[in-house]
Structure formats: structure tokens, C-alpha cells
Amino acid sequence: MSTQTATFAAGCFWGVEDAFRRIPGVIDAVSGYTGGNVDNPTYRQVCNHTTGHAEAVEVTFDPEKVDYDTLLNAFWQIHDPTQLNRQGPDVGDQYRSAIFTHGEAQERAAIASRDREQPKHARPIVTQILPAPHFWPAEEYHQRYFEKNGGACHIVPTVHR
Numbered sequence: 001m002s003t004q005t006a007t008f009a010a011g012c013f014w015g016v017e018d019a020f021r022r023i024p025g026v027i028d029a030v031s032g033y034t035g036g037n038v039d040n041p042t043y044r045q046v047c048n049h050t051t052g053h054a055e056a057v058e059v060t061f062d063p064e065k066v067d068y069d070t071l072l073n074a075f076w077q078i079h080d081p082t083q084l085n086r087q088g089p090d091v092g093d094q095y096r097s098a099i100f101t102h103g104e105a106q107e108r109a110a111i112a113s114r115d116r117e118q119p120k121h122a123r124p125i126v127t128q129i130l131p132a133p134h135f136w137p138a139e140e141y142h143q144r145y146f147e148k149n150g151g152a153c154h155i156v157p158t159v160h161r
Contacts, residue, residue: 003027004063006071007034007100007132009054010079011087016057018146019078025066030058032137034100035128040136046094055094058135068106072113075099081114082123097125100132107131 010016013031020029033041036053046053059071079087081097099114101107110129118125137143 001062002064003060004068005102005132006059006061006068006106007056007102007135008059008071008075009035009056009096009098009100010075010081011055011095011097012090013055013057013138014146016055016078017144019074020057020059020071021144023061023066023071023074025064025070026059026061028060030060030135030137031143032056032058032135033094034058034133034135035098035130039134043139047092049093053094053136054096054098055138056098056100056135058137068109069113072099072110076113076117081117081125081127082121084126096128098128098130100130100135102132 008016017029017031020026033046033053034056036051038045038051038053041051041053045051046055061071079097085091085093085096087095099110101110107129114125114127114129
């Protein structure tokens, strides 16, 4: 099986990870940090705004079962891409909206997807679209957080059930 990787930041990674895990064809979704300037950051560092990292989710998927456009559509559905550095009650640059692309094809698809999404919103989309830098997995207690602890957040968890 051939797999691909996609990386998204859409607020608190617990809900984002949970939403992507529910999509058929997604093999894995890992909570972590990316887009900053500190190697191997900790949650405390990211929350203290000293790293520049976003809470993000690295999605491994089977492109024969789910395409990148489907993942992009889910990304737009699970958060408000017009909120700068926040999602719901979560405020800070680590909660920014971003698509970290793996290659030119993903970049083109992300830009086209954003352009199709913009007319659905009264305010401008502030989602960053950037080449994917190194991804640092979050601490183990953040992985599959909802499965381990239950809970809910402002992320819409019913996408593509």
C-alpha cells in the first residue's frame, strides 16, 4: 500500500486528530507541533508562545481510499478558518489555521480549495498555506486524547463518520 501525508492546524489538536481519524482511508493521525523555530518543543513551550509552533495533526492516508481534496473539505468543516490565532475558546498563535503542504500538488490543491471556500464566509479566510516543515509529535498523553479520556471540544467531530 502506498501512503501519503497531509498536515493541518485547526485549533486544539485533540479534536482535529479525532475528526481526521474518523475519515475512511485515513491510516493514522498524530497530534504534534510544526511551523515554529524550536526543535522538539514541549507542550508547555508551545503554550507559552516561545516556539512559533502551531498545534497540528499529521495525517497518513491511503490515496486509493481517500483523496487529498476530501481531507481539505474536512479541514474546512471542522473549524472556523476566519479566526486569527484562535478557535472557539482557545486563543493563541498555536491555535492558528494552517495547511502545511507536502509538495506542489498539495499546495495547488490547498490554494484552489481555499479559493472555493472563501465565498462561504463573510470574513476573509486567514488560513496559512505553507510548505510543511519538520513535524514534532506531541507528548504521548496528547495522542488519541479523546479515545483515552473522552471529552469534546469546539471541533465538529462528526465529519465523514
